[in-house]
Amino acid sequence: MLTLKAAGLLDVDSGEIIRPGVIRVEGDRIVGIGDAAASDDEVLDLGDLILLPGLMDMEVNLLMGGRGENPGLSQVQDDPPTRVLRAVGNARRTLRAGFTTVRNLGLFVKTGGYLLDVALGKAIDAGWIEGPRVVPAGHAITPTGGHLDPTMFAAFMPGVLELTVEEGIANGVDEIRKAVRYQIKHGAQLIKVCCSGGVMSLTGEAGAQHYSDEELRVIVDEAHRRGLRVAAHTHGAEAVKHAVACGIDCIEHGFLMDDEAIAMLVEHDRFLVTTRRLAEAMDVSKAPPVLQAKAAEMFPKARTSIKAAYEAGVKIAVGTDAPAIPHGRNADELVTLVDWGMPPAAVLKAATVTAAELINAADRGRLAEGLLADIIGVPGDPLSDITVTRNVQFVMKGGQVYVNKN
Numbered sequence: 001m002l003t004l005k006a007a008g009l010l011d012v013d014s015g016e017i018i019r020p021g022v023i024r025v026e027g028d029r030i031v032g033i034g035d036a037a038a039s040d041d042e043v044l045d046l047g048d049l050i051l052l053p054g055l056m057d058m059e060v061n062l063l064m065g066g067r068g069e070n071p072g073l074s075q076v077q078d079d080p081p082t083r084v085l086r087a088v089g090n091a092r093r094t095l096r097a098g099f100t101t102v103r104n105l106g107l108f109v110k111t112g113g114y115l116l117d118v119a120l121g122k123a124i125d126a127g128w129i130e131g132p133r134v135v136p137a138g139h140a141i142t143p144t145g146g147h148l149d150p151t152m153f154a155a156f157m158p159g160v161l162e163l164t165v166e167e168g169i170a171n172g173v174d175e176i177r178k179a180v181r182y183q184i185k186h187g188a189q190l191i192k193v194c195c196s197g198g199v200m201s202l203t204g205e206a207g208a209q210h211y212s213d214e215e216l217r218v219i220v221d222e223a224h225r226r227g228l229r230v231a232a233h234t235h236g237a238e239a240v241k242h243a244v245a246c247g248i249d250c251i252e253h254g255f256l257m258d259d260e261a262i263a264m265l266v267e268h269d270r271f272l273v274t275t276r277r278l279a280e281a282m283d284v285s286k287a288p289p290v291l292q293a294k295a296a297e298m299f300p301k302a303r304t305s306i307k308a309a310y311e312a313g314v315k316i317a318v319g320t321d322a323p324a325i326p327h328g329r330n331a332d333e334l335v336t337l338v339d340w341g342m343p344p345a346a347v348l349k350a351a352t353v354t355a356a357e358l359i360n361a362a363d364r365g366r367l368a369e370g371l372l373a374d375i376i377g378v379p380g381d382p383l384s385d386i387t388v389t390r391n392v393q394f395v396m397k398g399g400q401v402y403v404n405k406n
Contacts, residue, residue, distance in 0.1 A: 015345030054100025054374030056355035065323020091131025093328030098392035106140025106192035113166035118187035138188035139168030196239035207236020273319035
């Protein structure tokens, strides 16, 4: 038995720091909160740290970004083994930043159909490499020429980087059913779909709806019958409304939402994943002028829409869209959300309890008896200074210590 002793611990539900912070761990589980250590316990004194549940990032792509990548060429230069090897470093940085669970939301590269994020998650679970628990989506489902169908080469190199149905490019109900079924067959634990355009793709207006309602309903039908949720890259207000009406479970981004779209999220009890830090910190200076113009229009609206969503009572979960911001800098999202009007307690809940609800994981998200021993320590009270989450000093995942700087 291991007893962690610290200055305090966060009760996410009450939004309070309990002092002192004492947690007993056996195997991969928490077996006691506030209990005195037994005489034969191993005691780990963490001094002035405040203990939190392991944080969660509900939108990353560990297979992209990081060291050694040329963003302009990697999609055609990097083979699947290169991508997986790069992901090893990204996964390690993410875990050591205090994020013990992530959703990997959709490959959109040539892989021969292989679901690389599924393989990455298996390697982490087996203990071969360090990383967070990975909830994989496999290949994102998108129409030909839609967001996440790589279009950057099409104008001058037709035929380069053409993806298959198995790799997520699907048109019409029959292809869509096949694409969704393929992801599920090979280990996807949720389905990612592109409902609208995006900022960093040559797909026209970022808010325009890409799939018809009929096609969206097919995606939802296939996923829900197999017990999987659907996450939708969606920016435009009308696209959000159609996605919610068609049964989509979770909206990613939602920068251009209006009051009606927000009200629909509340009414239908759907989730919103934040990704706001990229609107403040993403460098688009080297992007084509058309993409810079889209960013200039959309990024300011990201600030007002997230504040309106929080105030309306939308279920908000933290996501970064890393590598849109660097892997390992995931806590910057928490800081931005506080800067933009969400209370620290609400942001921490979005990164723990609500994120766990989104992935149907009842075994994490709180420091409570019987839950997974996913525990991190920060050098100060995050309720008064959320920036301490950028300086994680202690990381335990499943009872195993990965970082202890104390």
